[in-house]
Amino acid sequence: MTANITWQKSTLSKNCRINKLNQKPCILWFTGLSGSGKSTIASAVEYELFRMNSITYLLDGDNIRHGLNSDLEFNDKDRTENIRRLGEVSKLFVDAGLIVLTVTISPFSNDRMNTRKIVNKGEFIEIFIDTPLKLCEQRDPKGLYKKARSGDLKLFTGLDSPYEKPINPEIHIKTEEYSIDESVKKILDFLKKNAYI
Numbered sequence: 001m002t003a004n005i006t007w008q009k010s011t012l013s014k015n016c017r018i019n020k021l022n023q024k025p026c027i028l029w030f031t032g033l034s035g036s037g038k039s040t041i042a043s044a045v046e047y048e049l050f051r052m053n054s055i056t057y058l059l060d061g062d063n064i065r066h067g068l069n070s071d072l073e074f075n076d077k078d079r080t081e082n083i084r085r086l087g088e089v090s091k092l093f094v095d096a097g098l099i100v101l102t103v104t105i106s107p108f109s110n111d112r113m114n115t116r117k118i119v120n121k122g123e124f125i126e127i128f129i130d131t132p133l134k135l136c137e138q139r140d141p142k143g144l145y146k147k148a149r150s151g152d153l154k155l156f157t158g159l160d161s162p163y164e165k166p167i168n169p170e171i172h173i174k175t176e177e178y179s180i181d182e183s184v185k186k187i188l189d190f191l192k193k194n195a196y197i
Contacts, residue, residue: 061104
């Protein structure tokens with residue numbers, strides 16, 4: 001498929017962009033069940049990074065499915081392709097020198113691992129927003145659990161489609177124990193400690 005395609009090198013290197021922006025680029029990969037609080041926490045983290053003059057971009061999985069991934073369904077094959085595309089886009093933002101916050105359920109551990117493999121060591125930071133299914137279902141901000149329980153929505157992650165929890169995420173946030181502010185602080189502390197910001 002790529003036999004007749006040559007990689008076109010840019011005049012500017014990744015390091016040029018990193019030095020210009022004066023930050024260490026990475027992917028903050030927020031994973032967890034629907035309703036776990038991924039988007040809320042990621043948005044709060046991005047706001048704090050913005051206040052600290054970091055250059056960021058937030059890629060929300062739902063938003064991406066309105067455009068780039070609007071042709072994909074929710075079967076296992078399309079979910080894997082959804083994450084592959086999100087990973088490739090995230091990689092482009094890292095190459096541009098940005099801190100990208102990618103928010104997606106990403107239910108399959110192998111898909112998350114494949115994204116980790118396409119960037120340099122240390123550029124993929126898995127953040128597990130660990131919220132019990134019962135609490136996610138109580139929140140149900142989009143009414144999806146209700147639809148899934150009634151049979152109107154098939155292959156819903158956590159109910160009739162599996163969610164494979166991260167085993168060794170860089171950051172593990174149990175939302176029953178941490179407030180939003182405490183969750184944000186934990187993520188920022190990790191980034192400071194490891195010289196991303």
